[in-house]
Amino acid sequence: MLCRTQVVGEDGGLAKMTTLPDSITIRTGARLHFGLLDCKPPFGGLGLMIDSPATEVEAVSDKSFAIDSSIESAGLAARTKAIASRAAKHFRCGEADEVRLPPIKLKLKCQPPKHSGFGSGTQYSLAIAEACCRAIAFETVPEETMVIDIAGRARRSAVGAHGYLAGGLIYETNDDCSPRLNPIAKRIDLPRQWRVLLVRPRKAKPAVAGADEQRRFDQLRHDRKRTEMLIRLVEDEVMPAAARQDFHGFSEAIERYNRESGLLFASIQGGPYNGTAVNGAIDRLKQLGAVGVGQSSWGPTVFAWCEDRSRADSLASSLSGSDWVTLVTTAKAGGRTLTTPGQ
Structure with a gap:
């Protein structure tokens, strides 16, 4: 027991x-x-x-x-x-x-x-x-x-x-x-007032996982110059902007990093983003003025950074309809929580 x-x-x-x-x-x-x-x-x-x-x-x-x-x-x-x-x-x-x-x-x-x-x-x-x-x-x-x-x-x-x-x-x-x-x-840890808008197209390409994911990785080739550029981008722009809580610097650097990393996989996903539905979500967010936009992993979830809840809710309402599932969330400051009876 x-x-x-x-x-x-x-x-x-x-x-x-x-x-x-x-x-x-x-x-x-x-x-x-x-x-x-x-x-x-x-x-x-x-x-x-x-x-x-x-x-x-x-x-x-x-x-x-x-x-x-x-x-x-x-x-x-x-x-x-x-x-x-x-x-x-x-x-x-x-x-x-x-x-x-x-x-x-x-x-x-x-x-x-x-x-x-x-x-x-x-x-x-x-x-x-x-x-x-x-x-x-x-x-x-x-x-x-x-x-x-x-x-x-x-x-x-x-x-x-x-x-x-x-x-x-x-x-x-x-x-x-x-x-x-x-x-x-x-x-x-990122500022608690910042928000992340998550957008998931209801119609997207089949999930990339398991044997299919491994097969795709097996087709790829090492790109030393791009890797070196990505490391510089993280160390010189993304992390310093996050440390000084510079929202605009951080969101711009994240969007650029995400796109450049996506280009490592361009040969198997058709560009920096994976498929028509993901590209459509990213294009729509940019049309609405969203910043820090990108694709998480293989998608189909797309993210956009917002300075506060009001901006995130406004963007989400502009995407209302049958084509998208939206969620506004925050960066998690700590690890998992463990609860036992009496806590």
């Missing part, structure tokens, strides 16, 4: 008594990806955690391991069981070849649309991995272990993984000497 007493030391050894709760709820935001530095390993890139659309999972004490119908209907049962199994193996739950899954029931309370530029797979996988780890031991496993070995994420971009743990605007290095999990080169 989740609610039990364990002895856990600061280094994971036996030292002090801790009581595990009856349930754990983990809530995390979504990830916008402004673009990779390179189309070949170790990639590197720039992205941002936003407050919504959120992912929230719950682990409740049970007699044995179980998955709620909300996870089954989302098509995530197999992934969830695999993550729980890896967590159990990490903590050596079971004898010899037997793996004893944690005695919890997992439930998915909310999640962004899949394959829409929100990094929903990474956020869900990490939330489930942490829920399982804490259900077993209520201790934090090393970041790299949880991300790579248990959740099975960040094998291409680590922005969403770092964002899950820390939030903020994240610049991920592409240093060839990096460990398995690319480290954060720099992280900045």
